[in-house]
Amino acid sequence: MDDEIWQRDEVDSPCVKICVIHPESRLCTGCLRSMEEIAAWSGMTPQVRRAIMAELPARAPLLMRRRGGRAARLKR
Secondary structure: OOOHHHHOOOOOOOOOOOOOEOOOOOEEOOOOOEHHHHHHHHHOOHHHHHHHHHHHHHHHHHOOOOOOHHHHHHOO
């Protein structure tokens, strides 16, 4: 039996099962991918997935914590 099919060069998803889209950056607060990237992930080539994975750490600063609750948001 050929085990090569079970040894594919797949890039794992960065999903951490915290799927919340940040309202301003439009990135998932769990994995830092955009909604478009999340939706297209299964159809992407390994090369495209690797490129996105390499970009993810630089996206973390884009997710600023909101402070002050609803009143602070209304003052914007």
